[in-house]
Amino acid sequence: MQLEEGEVPVSPSGQYLNSATLSFTVLAVLEFEVPIDDLNITRLIKDMFISSNPRFSSIMVGENNEAKRWKPVQVQVENHVKTPKFPQGKSPEFYDRCLEEYISDLAINPLPQTRPLWEVHVIKYETSNAAGTLILKLHHALGDGYTLIGLLISTFQRADNPSLPLTFPSLQSSSKPNGDSSSIFRVVPRVLRGVINTVLDFGTSILKKEDDLTPIRSANKGLEMAPRNTTTITFSLDTIKQIKSRLNVTINDVITGIIFYGSRMYMEEESSESRNANSSALVVFNTRNIGRYKSVNEMVKPNADKLWGNQFTLSHVPIPKFSNLGDSLNPLKFILKVHKTMERKKNSSAVYMTAGLIESVRKFRGAEVAAKLIQNTLKNSSIALSNLIGPVEQMALQNHPVKGFYFTVAGVPVSTGVAIVSYMGKLRVAITSEKGYIDADKFKSCVLKAFDMICKTTNAV
Known part of the structure; x- marks a missing residue:
């Protein structure tokens, strides 16, 4: 051409x-x-x-x-x-x-x-x-x-000083393993676990079965263009950090655990049969090996390693089940399950292998076949979840201060979408849900109830 x-x-x-x-x-x-x-x-x-x-x-x-x-x-x-x-x-x-x-x-x-x-x-x-x-x-x-x-x-x-740049928290985790991480007794088991995790995660991604039909997943045709309700919830980032510190997990673990716990509560309230349904979220992972955001000028420099564009991949994260009464009464145990899953995902290269597979399909069979692979992966899931780190300080445009902001992704073939962004000490969660199938207000209420339960239980620890 x-x-x-x-x-x-x-x-x-x-x-x-x-x-x-x-x-x-x-x-x-x-x-x-x-x-x-x-x-x-x-x-x-x-x-x-x-x-x-x-x-x-x-x-x-x-x-x-x-x-x-x-x-x-x-x-x-x-x-x-x-x-x-x-x-x-x-x-x-x-x-x-x-x-x-x-x-x-x-x-x-x-x-x-x-x-x-x-x-x-x-x-x-x-x-x-x-x-x-x-x-x-x-x-x-x-x-x-x-x-x-x-x-x-x-x-x-x-907004406070236009001459200063906006600042952001680090895009990379600051947690470090305890002790001498270079010890062969630590490195070898970790490498072996990483290999096993990669094989299992990649195999699960390729062979994953379709999620069960539940109150948060209709599997209706044409979900890409189905009418949506959009509701937002604002959480205090300081409160999320307190929970994070009490449980020794990450901020993403906490907010993901809140969303998952609220989702299970909603499913159970709508249909008791869905208590132990197989449900998963397709989580977006940024594949850039960087520690901070860059401006447009930095992203488009010849030596910028193509930072502009789309550099992400997708990974299935199972939504823990209320397998027994103890789990449903112990939301902290629920979050710790999410944490364990996410830690295992971090010690795995499956997301990069998945990205490589999609690219190989595109190269040898065309973009449409690759698109259908992504579409089927999304359609088999219950929730699409993505998150961004926003500025610490207040933004302004032409001296107009921005009070808050959030984002959503349209055209995704799932009944439930969740997009999270931090800004000025707050976490804004935008929930898009299939109109006529999901009760948006009730779903939001369940997520808020989950947050309240987790806060109270954490304070009781």
């Missing part, structure tokens, strides 16, 4: 994330403390998109049987900016419902392939959470969550 002037090949992941089988979209929702009527959206688009990477001013072209490529086009800004009109003079609670319906519609309406794959939606109505809301709709083929945070770093400033 000969590239025309200005064209560049689409990355392997970009080809199967924007295919006839898969089409994932990231919705980043930014909530502002002050009205956003005077935001310069044209300037935002230039700074965040057009100036950052040629992909934002290109369309994806290519027939199904040939490698796709990014073709530069002239960006018509007005086609990418949407400012919805809602009834005037209503309460914040009314606009909460309007925003929820708007986000649901955004999730099921695909981005046109005839123009660059992004949009900016400006919500100028006051809701319970914000004086104004900005929604960035980005096709996943443009990049993953790491890329999204890089865009924020490059476009937003610190």
Whole structure:
């Protein structure tokens, strides 16, 4: 295939994330403390998109049987900016419902392939959470969550001091093994366990059976485009850290354990038969070997090892069962089960082997076959779970402070999606659930109940 002037090949992941089988979209929702009527959206688009990477001013072209490529086009800004009109003079609670319906519609309406794959939606109505809301709709083929945070770093400033950079917690675990980790008596068993874990995890991933049908998994056809409810929960990061320290686990273990425990509670309340159903979450793992986020300028440098784009893989994590009354009454034991599973996953190379398998399938059988492999893996799961680390300090855009933000991923063929992001000492959990099948308010209530139980039990230890 000969590239025309200005064209560049689409990355392997970009080809199967924007295919006839898969089409994932990231919705980043930014909530502002002050009205956003005077935001310069044209300037935002230039700074965040057009100036950052040629992909934002290109369309994806290519027939199904040939490698796709990014073709530069002239960006018509007005086609990418949407400012919805809602009834005037209503309460914040009314606009909460309007925003929820708007986000649901955004999730099921695909981005046109005839123009660059992004949009900016400006919500100028006051809701319970914000004086104004900005929604960035980005096709996943443009990049993953790491890329999204890089865009924020490059476009937003610190609200308290714009001359200082936003800071983030480390992306890598700071925990270190006790004692002399170089001892052969420690290294050899760990290596052997790693090999065994890799073989078992990779085999389980390839041969994994379909999850049972439960109140959180319908297995209905067309879930990619099914209407969704979106609810969010905010947790104190300090409280999560206290639980983490008491149990000697990680923050991810705690929040994942809360989500899993709440999911089991919801399943049992909806159907006692699902108490011991086989259910799993497909967890997204970043495969970049880095310790911090980088700005767009750093990501696109020639020696940046291709940090821009999509560098992630997926791993099945079983949701522990309420196998007996003791487990359901002891949420800490439940979290420790999650911790044990995640520790084993860390001492395994299965996620990299899975990523390699997907790439091999794409290379030898095409992007559509690779996309179907990913689709089937997702469809066999009950929950899709992803997380991001956000800034420690408050962000601002053109002197408009950002009160909070969260994100969701649309187009994923599961009944339940969970996306977690940290920001300003808070953890924001966004839960997307299949409309008409999952009671979104009840599911949220169960997760909050799980958090409350875990907090009380932890304090009693």
